[in-house]
Amino acid sequence: DAGVIQSPRHEVTEMGQEVTLRCKPISGHNSLFWYRQTMMRGLELLIYFNNNVPIDDSGMPEDRFSAKMPNASFSTLKIQPSEPRDSAVYFCASTFDRGLYEQYFGPGTRLTVT
Amino acid sequence: KNEVEQSPQNLTAQEGEFITINCSYSVGISALHWLQQHPGGGIVSLFMLSSGKKKHGRLIATINIQEKHSSLHITASHPRDSAVYICAVRPARSYNTDKLIFGTGTRLQVFP
Numbered sequence: 521d522a523g524v525i526q527s528p529r530h531e532v533t534e535m536g537q538e539v540t541l542r543c544k545p546i547s548g549h550n551s552l553f554w555y556r557q558t559m560m561r562g563l564e565l566l567i568y569f570n571n572n573v574p575i576d577d578s579g580m581p582e583d584r585f586s587a588k589m590p591n592a593s594f595s596t597l598k599i600q601p602s603e604p605r606d607s608a609v610y611f612c613a614s615t616f617d618r619g620l621y622e623q624y625f626g627p628g629t630r631l632t633v634t
Numbered sequence: 635k636n637e638v639e640q641s642p643q644n645l646t647a648q649e650g651e652f653i654t655i656n657c658s659y660s661v662g663i664s665a666l667h668w669l670q671q672h673p674g675g676g677i678v679s680l681f682m683l684s685s686g687k688k689k690h691g692r693l694i695a696t697i698n699i700q701e702k703h704s705s706l707h708i709t710a711s712h713p714r715d716s717a718v719y720i721c722a723v724r725p726a727r728s729y730n731t732d733k734l735i736f737g738t739g740t741r742l743q744v745f746p
Contacts, residue, residue, distance in 0.1 A: 562720075562736055562737075562738050562739060563720065563722075563736040564736075565733055565734060568733070576733055609675060611677060613677075621682070622667065622679040622682045623667070623679055623734075624679065625669075625676070625677040625678070625679070627675070627676050628675055628676070628677075630675070
């Protein structure tokens with residue numbers, strides 16, 4: 521298996537633009553997580569899905585952030601409009617069945633909003 | 635106070651030294667993870683444990699549920715072990731959540 525795949529790996533955009541981050545989990549995994557990592561706050565959970573259903577989105581910063589998982593093999597995290605404070609590395613991770621197994625992380629998307 | 639505390643925050647060692655990184659948490663948990671993040675940024679899960687001890691190569695992770703404490707040990711450290719090591723716990727307060735709470739990480743540098 522190729523592992524968790526994220527795209528793009530790097531994104532530079534201007535404030536106010538829409539940004540879409542993509543994630544393909546490991547085949548067979550049914551839980552998917554979106555994390556954000558910054559120097560100030562470390563790793564934070566934004567949202568996670570189980571069987572394509574959002575279970576906990578309490579970490580989503582505000583309405584500018586939205587996430588979808590239309591099927592078991594694809595998820596998106598969208599920021600609209602983007603702001604400089606959204607600059608961070610965004611990780612996607614997947615696991616099987618309610619976190620009783622290890623989480624496998626994607627390589628991350630480094631987002632810079634100017 | 636953070637629910638997950640790691641110590642030390644930074645650690646420097648000479649190649650071959652035995653290294654210990656500590657993690658203390660204040661919530662009941664169902665599992666604890668140790669993660670490794672290399673300078674390139676990728677995150678790798680090293681261990682997930684809920685009791686006792688696990689070993690993988692030169693890495694050993696232990697957990698004491700009663701004391702709410704876990705340690706990650708590296709034997710015969712090597713420069714390639716240089717990374718940030720992150721402790722994360724899965725709270726037991728709700729069995730319907732997979733949410734992990736992360737420590738702030740321990741930055742390890744091993745010099746030849």
